[in-house]
Amino acid sequence: xxxxxxxxxxxxxxxxxNKEITAAExxxxxxxxxxxxxxLNAYCVKTPELAREQANKADAMLAKGNSPDMCGIPLxxxxxxxxxxxxxxxASQILTDFKPEYESTVTARLWDQGxxxxxxxxxxxxxxxxxxxxxIYGAAVNPWRRNGSDKKLTAGGSSGGSASAVAADxxxxxxxxxxxxxIRQPAAFTGIVGVKPTYGRVSRWGIIAFASSLDxxxxxxxxxxxxxxxxxxxxxxxxxxxxxxxxxxPNFETAITGDIKGKKIGIPKEYRLDGMPDExxxxxxxxxxxxxxxxAEIVDVSLPHTKYALxxxxxxxxxxxxxxxxxxxxxxxGHRATLKSGEGIDxxxxxxxxxxxxxxxxxxxxxxAYVLSAGFYDAYYRRAQRVRTLIKNDxxxxxxxxxxxxxxxxxxxxxFGLGEMKNKDPIKMYLNDVFTVTVNLAGxxxxxxxxxxxxxxLPLGLQLxxxxxxxxxxxxxxxxxxxxxxxxxxxxxxx
Amino acid sequence: MSIDKETARRVAHLARIAVPEEELENxxxxxxxxxxxxxxxxxxxxEGVEPLTSVSPMTLPRRADVVSxxxxxxxxxxxxxxxxxxxFAVPKVME
Numbered sequence: 225x226x227x228x229x230x231x232x233x234x235x236x237x238x239x240x241x242n243k244e245i246t247a248a249e250x251x252x253x254x255x256x257x258x259x260x261x262x263x264l265n266a267y268c269v270k271t272p273e274l275a276r277e278q279a280n281k282a283d284a285m286l287a288k289g290n291s292p293d294m295c296g297i298p299l300x301x302x303x304x305x306x307x308x309x310x311x312x313x314x315a316s317q318i319l320t321d322f323k324p325e326y327e328s329t330v331t332a333r334l335w336d337q338g339x340x341x342x343x344x345x346x347x348x349x350x351x352x353x354x355x356x357x358x359x360i361y362g363a364a365v366n367p368w369r370r371n372g373s374d375k376k377l378t379a380g381g382s383s384g385g386s387a388s389a390v391a392a393d394x395x396x397x398x399x400x401x402x403x404x405x406x407i408r409q410p411a412a413f414t415g416i417v418g419v420k421p422t423y424g425r426v427s428r429w430g431i432i433a434f435a436s437s438l439d440x441x442x443x444x445x446x447x448x449x450x451x452x453x454x455x456x457x458x459x460x461x462x463x464x465x466x467x468x469x470x471x472x473x474p475n476f477e478t479a480i481t482g483d484i485k486g487k488k489i490g491i492p493k494e495y496r497l498d499g500m501p502d503e504x505x506x507x508x509x510x511x512x513x514x515x516x517x518x519x520a521e522i523v524d525v526s527l528p529h530t531k532y533a534l535x536x537x538x539x540x541x542x543x544x545x546x547x548x549x550x551x552x553x554x555x556x557x558g559h560r561a562t563l564k565s566g567e568g569i570d571x572x573x574x575x576x577x578x579x580x581x582x583x584x585x586x587x588x589x590x591x592x593a594y595v596l597s598a599g600f601y602d603a604y605y606r607r608a609q610r611v612r613t614l615i616k617n618d619x620x621x622x623x624x625x626x627x628x629x630x631x632x633x634x635x636x637x638x639x640f641g642l643g644e645m646k647n648k649d650p651i652k653m654y655l656n657d658v659f660t661v662t663v664n665l666a667g668x669x670x671x672x673x674x675x676x677x678x679x680x681x682l683p684l685g686l687q688l689x690x691x692x693x694x695x696x697x698x699x700x701x702x703x704x705x706x707x708x709x710x711x712x713x714x715x716x717x718x719x
Numbered sequence: 720m721s722i723d724k725e726t727a728r729r730v731a732h733l734a735r736i737a738v739p740e741e742e743l744e745n746x747x748x749x750x751x752x753x754x755x756x757x758x759x760x761x762x763x764x765x766e767g768v769e770p771l772t773s774v775s776p777m778t779l780p781r782r783a784d785v786v787s788x789x790x791x792x793x794x795x796x797x798x799x800x801x802x803x804x805x806x807f808a809v810p811k812v813m814e
Contacts, residue, residue, distance in 0.1 A: 535758075563810060572809070587753070651753065
């Protein structure tokens, strides 16, 4: 069989176990696809030698039998994950040539289970952005293009490289991270599945921190089932992350039964925005009908503080970022500015950071420093934290009425063109997160599922928001959407 | 609330990011725009609402106060821009 790189995780797992293919063959097929993909700029580091070595190890594990689900599965890893002896730069100039001496918990678990790393994936610098355009490597490109156009489109962000790579079959699946929508928005823009787990489900250890109370890693895959398999492989308590939950992890794959009879699906009226494109409205209605036809009960719900989620997020996330990014000072790792004579350590800090950080990162670090500064802390930061409580209470209230999941659009539009937002006000870009950011603020699980195409032929996704710790049920409902929508279209290969 | 050039200078200093004099005006405007967006939060009645610091009601776990790791000087220093004799090296701090 050729084109092994097109397989899903579930298909590859079965073929590997049945000895129809070897991990070495599968990996070689993916390495070939990656090699020919430079026009997409999805990979910022390629690790074919490491991949071959890991594939041989996986074949040895497979030969013994009883191998884990992810054994022999070739993956791409977002550049935000620290990978031992392999460049891990968060797509930032300030971490040029940083090669960690340790492995993040998520990737360590994957390699222990026999998974294979094809390389590191492009992203917005420090995961700050919604178009992958803030990357030091340049933007990742969406494999999808508008009908009859060859204009390059964004793959979304911040996990744009991950989305592009999965959508273009440059790996079987990829890791992403999601602080305000960075898994779900790019997944929606590229027609793939992306899961943000419940806060605390997946260890954050070894993932370069952006906003620690919001960050969560998750899978980006070709199918809902693959997300379930992948999520199981990376979930669970970790002593090295005190916010990781000490709960037993259920089997997410067996939770996918396709039976959602009697499940209660909430439709929040506050997500119906003024000026929302008709095709997004229609997609949302179609998704609602699909779930109703499958036997779910549809109920209108209200999340009254939705409107304040974005401004609260853009206080809290920069505040946490300004603290987390204080570590990039030119002392312990990464870039250090060359000092002129007479300059001291303060100049070293300020110039190192001016040279090393890109514009969006600088902007957020400064906004964060401002909202945390004396005299403004209560007015902005404390107030945003209180609004966060109200946003979480909104969800608690809806779930206390027996609602199993909430259905919303994933993004306010289809993928936009690279460069189109360049001279716009930064707030315009922030609006990309309008449907996803509430989920991070409330610590809930969310999944983006491809459901249809826009008039211009681009993928559109819907988001399901689950109850805390109930990713299994959320993925089960997502699988019904996936089956009904039958989204099988792939981007025409042009790269 | 609008941010003036002096406030922009102070914020850049707090963040330890060097901003050239000629860019301060622009920065002030940009920050004003973003803070204006945040001002929507002032509409919300937060009287008596506790600030949310953790989404899950977990108490932070404790561990025994013993050495569990260490003795990795070489690894710790490996990515440092400048290190000498087992230490990070920086420009002179005290005059």
